[in-house]
Amino acid sequence: MIDFWTPVSGSRAGEVVADWVWGWALSRGAPDPVTEPDGYRIDVGLPEHRVRYVLPDPSSVGPRAAELTEPGTWLKVCGSPEQVRAGLSSRWTIGAPEYLMSTELGTHPPTIPPDPYTLELRSTGDVHDAVVRTAGGECAAKGRVAVRGGAAVIDMVETDPAHRRRGLGSVVMSELTHVASVRCAVRAVLVATEAGLALYEKLGWTVESPITAAHLAAAPTLR
Template structure:
């Protein structure tokens, strides 16, 4: 999928993109996304991440990038960097590759982590945080935002001192279980290059490569 991506894939990933944008905004506590003619705008409101535009079609990158000048503006484009780079121009800093991924969710029992770890769940409305802890602090964690039938996994992280112990898989399994118990049937996330292998082993598939770029703050 990654190497063979074509513009025809845009139509197949439209709903996944929409689910991710709305779920990400819910997870991060931003205002609701605004639908634009070429995609979505999210007013993030942070000094180095003021606003982001998510574009499902790489063909719209050139006009959108040319119209943006404010430092702290981000673009997330569904398409490989080779299709996007020339349309951005020299003002934009391109980040490491990312990948839009999805999977089906189903009922599953709670996951038991290896000793001495335990799993905690903290929920606020439709946002749920899973924390794997040793009792002295977190070892791995992640968040899921559930919006209707879709659940967006976000901020999945393992402390470097606790890596290679299967804790990332524990977090993802628990996030999926919690989301399914709240009625979600599809999981969506955007993975880094590092996370791509883990999620692939857990049954997630790539819907589109993502090219991320930003206008640096001064």
């Protein structure tokens, strides 16, 4: 468990936050982020994820949340669940701990998947998807990288439960960092769940900040 906290504004971690915000929007096909006095806003536009605010300092949670009432509003805060909960009413649902992580990119040769798996890369502009497939063509593991300038954001990395503990997550990460390096990115950023933290640390990634998500869910429909 990571239990430290250092405000990220104006620091290297603040630059990592900015890299993540812009790369995440690119990865998800969302509009460019809007800079706010307390962080960033992304108008995602989905019914259950209408808008996302990324706040580098947990002290801004209370003032920002006081203005927000619409279901589908999300906060992503550089702080622990305890710090974020202190600024929120009971209407907000708080997610499990996450971690903002980064790594410097150098020469990253891709890793060949073990038999009988094969690796497929699909690119659309600056967004690249790596998919590990079974002999029958099913998706066993996948991930995405969005490259913007010198920064790359790793996103949506997932291994099918039936194919875990076979090194496929490492294969996907190796391919994504290789693609980012070839396209001149010098740093990669991601947000890890608790389950993914050990893998990324093993691969040389460093935790920059804890991340806590909170959202306003729609009220249940009465029947």
